[in-house]
Amino acid sequence: MSLPRPAPGQGKWWVMGAIGITIGVALATWFGLAISVGQITWKTTAYKVVSDSEASVTFEVHRPDGRATTCTVQALDVSYGVVGTLDVPVEAGPKVAQRSATVKTTSRANTVTAKSCTQ
Numbered sequence: 601m602s603l604p605r606p607a608p609g610q611g612k613w614w615v616m617g618a619i620g621i622t623i624g625v626a627l628a629t630w631f632g633l634a635i636s637v638g639q640i641t642w643k644t645t646a647y648k649v650v651s652d653s654e655a656s657v658t659f660e661v662h663r664p665d666g667r668a669t670t671c672t673v674q675a676l677d678v679s680y681g682v683v684g685t686l687d688v689p690v691e692a693g694p695k696v697a698q699r700s701a702t703v704k705t706t707s708r709a710n711t712v713t714a715k716s717c718t719q
Contacts, residue, residue: 638664640717642671645698647712658700659714661690668692671717673701675709683707690717 606614646658655675663669668691675684684705690697703712 640664640669640719642714642717644713649709649712650702652708653705654702655684655705655709655712656700656702657712657714658698661697661699661714661717663690663695663697663719666693666695667719669697669717669719671699672715673703673712674715675703675705675712677707678710683709684712 641662642659644657644659647655648657649655657673659671659673661669661671668689671688671690673686673688674682677683684703686701686703688699688701690699703709
């Protein structure tokens with residue numbers, strides 16, 4: 601099945617539309633990269649519930665410039681309520697840093713995660 605051809609004299613509008621869509625996609629890609637490149641990212645790599653009042657977590661921080669960072673670690677219970685919070689300082693150094701922390705909890709945690717990292 602062949603595609604219908606545009607009416608005579610309408611081809612320029614098809615070309616202009618294709619160019620407009622290409623520019624729009626390029627701008628959306630540029631904006632998306634501009635807000636994400638150079639930002640701090642973090643990932644929880646392991647956690648362990650030690651007892652009803654303690655949990656530990658290991659996380660990785662990726663910093664584009666290796667500046668000092670502070671990461672907030674949260675322990676959550678079964679219903680996702682916060683049962684413990686700890687701010688973990690990550691001193692200046694390599695772009696990728698791995699840290700472990702122990703969080704004191706008010707009741708038994710179900711999961712522990714690095715919630716956020718800021719400079």
